[in-house]
């Protein structure tokens with residue numbers, strides 16, 4: 001049933017404040033029903049288009065002849081572009097074909113299914129260790145104690161960051177990309193410079209002695225006489241820290257919260273853990289950790305019935321597409337048995353489809369197996385989930401903290 005066409009006050013979707021109480025799903029539903037491609041004002045851009053229907057998000061994402069990711073696919077805030085924005089235009093996620101195709105092929109050399117499978121043992125050990133660390137307590141703060149750490153450790157294992165340097169890199173990652181307003185722009189810039197310098201140093205070491213890790217593979221990768229230069233490796237190193245960690249941690253935290261809020265779904269997983277991979281697809285759909293990315297048409301075009309001018313920013317709202325009743329039955333219901341395979345949480349197809357999707361699936365499978373299998377009587381540590389602090393972001397949806405309590409924790413299998 002469509003929402004009534006009562007006028008709904010437009011929300012300032014460019015502003016993270018619009019997401020402070022959670023994703024504005026009612027507003028997105030209204031937009032899908034009445035203005036599926038709608039113009040919003042913006043303090044720095046002339047304005048932007050919000051695309052909210054699943055079919056339109058798919059179309060824009062796949063039509064790279066018309067829609068570009070340059071200069072980058074990120075929504076601007078209320079500050080004019082800075083030098084950090086210039087640096088982002090060389091990132092894999094900002095490039096268009098054919099530059100994107102070339103770089104992605106080179107990077108794929110280090111991202112093979114075998115390399116992901118080889119991480120399995122290390123991921124399981126990290127999951128076990130993180131849960132063992134809290135097992136003799138009666139509760140923990142899940143975001144900080146468990147969910148943040150797992151993806152950071154996995155990326156470090158993949159890339160080849162030695163144990164003793166990991167917390168330094170984690171700190172730089174949090175400073176550069178974290179949604180913590182206490183960090184100044186200068187501190188963020190310094191942290192990204194530190195990350196570049198660290199990647200340079202890793203390459204210097206590997207020039208002398210190659211290692212069996214992603215950095216060595218990226219240094220050696222060559223296709224048709226082309227290879228990645230130092231800056232490209234540095235920028236990719238930085239993108240990986242962000243893309244791999246900010247995202248997966250929120251799937252784990254919000255996913256756990258949703259399973260606690262839907263005890264019958266949690267019980268189904270306890271009774272039959274083979275449902276976990278399907279449940280992860282549904283949790284990806286339902287929680288959509290990455291809410292949007294931006295594209296710009298190279299020439300005048302039409303999306304749905306809306307004419308769009310060349311160069312206008314077009315925001316693809318994955319959070320809305322994943323709740324589109326034209327694509328999913330009863331989309332606001334969490335149903336871990338549904339076929340959610342058409343979700344757009346990893347992107348809506350096209351060349352930028354998440355490079356780390358299989359790694360994210362593997363990590364979260366192992367983590368949810370442990371959460372479902374090891375904790376008895378898992379419950380929220382606060383009475384009202386509405387009081388939980390959220391991330392200050394309109395790009396990444398999630399909670400800054402998730403206090404949990406439990407009756408007991410079983411040993412690792």
Ligand code: HEM
Pocket residue numbers: 061092093094104155239240243244245247248251288289290293344345346347348349350351352353354355356357359360
């Ligand atoms: C739940 C976890 C994750 C979610 C929801 C997620 C989501 C996304 C989305 C929406 C995109 C953009 C797709 C597009 O524009 O079509 C993307 C791209 C990307 N993701 Fe992920 N991601 C996750 C985990 C990871 C992990 C673990 C890694 C790395 C280890 C990773 C690396 C990347 C990279 C490098 C890109 C850019 C790919 C390109 O431009 O070709 N992501 N991801």
